[in-house]
Each structure stands twice: as structure tokens, then as C-alpha cells.
Amino acid sequence: MNFNLEENVPLKNLTTFHLGGPARYFVVAENLEDLKSSVSWAKEKEVPVFVLGGGSNLVVSDIGFPGLVIQVKIAGLEILHEDEEQVLLKVGAGVRWDEVVDHAVACGWWGIENMSLIYGTLGGIIVQNAGAYGTEIASVVNHVEIYDREVGEAKEFFADDCHFGYRSSLFQNNERYLIIAAVLELKKNGTPNIKYPDVIKYFAEKNITVPSLSDIRTAIVSIRQNKLPDPEVLGSAGSFFKNLLLTPEEYQNLKEKITANFNAETVAQLEGIKNKFPVVGAIKIPTAWILDVCGLKGERVGAAVVYEKQPIILTNQDNAATADDIMNLVKKIRQTVFAKTGVKLEMEPELVGFGQKEIDGYFRL
Ligand SMILES: Cc1cc2nc3c(=O)[nH]c(=O)nc-3n(C[C@H](O)[C@H](O)[C@H](O)COP(=O)(O)OP(=O)(O)OC[C@H]3O[C@@H](n4cnc5c(N)ncnc54)[C@H](O)[C@@H]3O)c2cc1C
Secondary structure, eight states, X not given: OOSOOEEEEEGGGGSXXXXXXXXXXXXXXXXXXXXXXXXXXXXXXXXXXXXXXXXOSEEEOTTOEEEEEEEEOXXXXXXXXXXXXXXXXXXXXXXXXXXXXXHHHHHTOBSSGGGTXXXXXXXXXXXXXXXXXXXXXXXXXXXXXXXXXXXXXXXXXXGGGGOOBTTBOXXXXXXXXXXXXXXXXXXXXXXXXXXXXXXXXXXHHTTOSSOOHHHHHHHXXXXXXXXXXXXXXXXXXXXXXXXXXXXXXXXXXXXXXXXXXXXXXXXXXXXXXXXXXXXXXXXXXXXXXXXXXXXXXXOEETTEEEXXXXXXXXXXXXXXXXXXXXXXHHHHHHXXXXXXXXXXXXXXXXXXXXXHHHHHHHTOO
């Protein structure tokens, strides 16, 4: 078979967390043919497959992945259609996401500027329905081109069939579909979506009342650079826990727990943040706030540390943490938060190469 198979390739060098063991087998796929041959090799050898994008949302176990890791590097940025109102832009699954945003903003196309400086590739962005500052990829997807492993052919899924939800999609934890490309619908005459407090504050300080598209990208990049660790300097997978999207009843339960276990000032803070982050159909409470009031900033297990500036991020200090350190820190955090607030935190990154028994142990409350 014509593809360049490698063995025992360290995955820590291919992930932003910079930890975990090797891929038993490893191959790079630059096009659909590479995907097909890799998948059929794995089928013939009866080994499991893991599809790797930019490695920015993963925790790889210390023993690594026992099967074939296919790193998707499918390139391409192509205009499929353009009129006065919009552009249909086809993006290869392996294209670095921030390159897509940079290109769109330079061309004057609206829709993804709030998602500036998110790490990873187009493929990973679609799978995780990544988003930031009130925008998620689902809002601009026209359709996704996939390779269906089960029937061995390429297909298209329109946005409605992708089952996008909060940081989730049909493609998540779903070995059947490999993303080849996606077609995005970007607007020529968009309007700024700047409802988040950090963004409002940035423009107020700069006295900008009607920001341009490139002002928005500059603002988001600047805010993120101040708040988030640069993976080249400090390993992380970005936000480690999902934010809380609560029903009114769930919010009431949280408020009761906060009232019982914290002081009146903390209860007032909770009431204050309740309406600060606009989400349709839910009350959004930032998990960073929960972690902060539970006193978890700077908490650590070995070299796995809760980031002081933004506690929703777990970091790998000096590249010395193991995946086991990270997951034991997760256990400590979840148990503390559950005891004090009744909230069961959910993880955002995906676990790779862990056994179910191990996972159950880390997630015991
Ligand atoms: C500092 C930092 C900040 C971040 N900020 C944000 C943020 O603001 N918002 C946000 O949503 N996320 C954020 N993230 C998380 C991450 O960047 C996103 O989840 C991103 O979408 C992951 O893309 P990736 O290519 O790195 O995917 P990977 O981590 O490589 O993989 C993630 C999942 O996608 C699957 N996958 C990847 N490519 C394909 C493909 N071609 N076909 C099928 N499956 C595929 C993998 O199998 C895996 O299940 C941040 C991460 C870091 C390190």
C-alpha cells in the first residue's frame, strides 16, 4: 500500500498540552486517497483509528494510542461562489483555523472574526463546534464534506444534519465520519457582534464606537493573548471545562448551594453574572467563576496546575506534567466543585487512549 507509515511517534509533540505517550502507528493524510488507504490499512490490520487535527483539544494518555493515528493535513482555501452579499468558501480539513479567519478578515468577509486565534484545524473546529465571544462555527457552516468509513465513500452533510450543539456535533466521538473539508457562508456586509463584556470594555477604552472588521479581529486577538496561555510557552488544551448552561430550575439549585456555602457577596456576584453572557434559551454561568469562588486558582497535582489568570484552563508547567497528573487534578476539581455547588463539571477536551475503568476512576465524585 502506498503510504508513509511511521511507528511509535510521540504525540506530545503534536498536541498543545505537550503530554502523553506515542501513537503505535502514525500516518499523514493530505487528500481523500490518503484517508482511504489509511483507513483500509487499519481495517486490514484490525487496529483502532484516531483522527488528529491540530491536537489542541486532547488529553493523550501516558501509554499513548494503541492503533493508527491519522493526522489530517488536507489543504485548500477556495471560493465556490461569490455575489454582492456573500461568499461560499471551501476550506480543507487540515487548514489552520486562524489562517482562515485572517484570510476572511483581510478579504472583508464577516462571520468568523470573533473566533480569531482559536487553535486547531478546520476539521477539529467543526467536530467540536468551536466558538468564542458569541459566535460558533455552526452559524456559518453551509455543508461539510466527509469520508464515511462504514460505506467507504465521500458524502456531504448540510448544516442541519450536523447536529451542532454547545461544543458538540454529530462528528464528535463518532469514528464513522472523517472530515475532508467544509464550505462556509461568509457575509460581505456584516455587522459587529460585540456583546461580551471584555470586548465592550476594549472598544470603550479605545473610544471606538463603530468597529471595523479588522478592529474586531485585533480586539479579540489582543484580549485572548492577555488572557490565555500561548501553547508554545505553556501547554494547555484551552478551556478544560464546559461553561454552565442552566435551566431556571438548575440555576435556582445552584443559588441555594451558593447561599448555603458562601457569603452574601458571592450570592450577589452570582446574580450579577446571571445576565452578563447572552445565550438563547439558557442561563450561562462561566465555569471560571465557579472555580474561582471554590478557591481552585493555582490548585495543582504534580506539574498540572489550574491557570491563575483564567482558572477554566489547566496547564502543563515546564512540560513536566503527565496525563495522570492532569486527570487527578480534574478529579480533585470536580469533587471540590460538586461538594460546594452541586455542579457536575463536564470536560471539553477529548480523552485519547484511556481505558473505561481509568476514566470512571477519574470521574468518580
Ligand atoms: C490556548 C487554547 C485556546 C482555545 N480556545 C478555544 C476557544 O476559544 N473556543 C473553542 O471552542 N475551543 C478553544 N480551544 C480548543 C481547540 O482549539 C478547539 O476545540 C479546536 O476546534 C480543536 O481543533 P484541532 O484541529 O486541534 O482538533 P484536535 O484536538 O486534533 O481533535 C479534536 C477532535 O476532533 C477530531 N478531528 C480533528 N480533525 C478531524 C477530521 N478531519 N475529521 C474527523 N475528526 C477530526 C479528533 O478526532 C478529536 O475528536 C482552545 C485551545 C487552546 C490550546
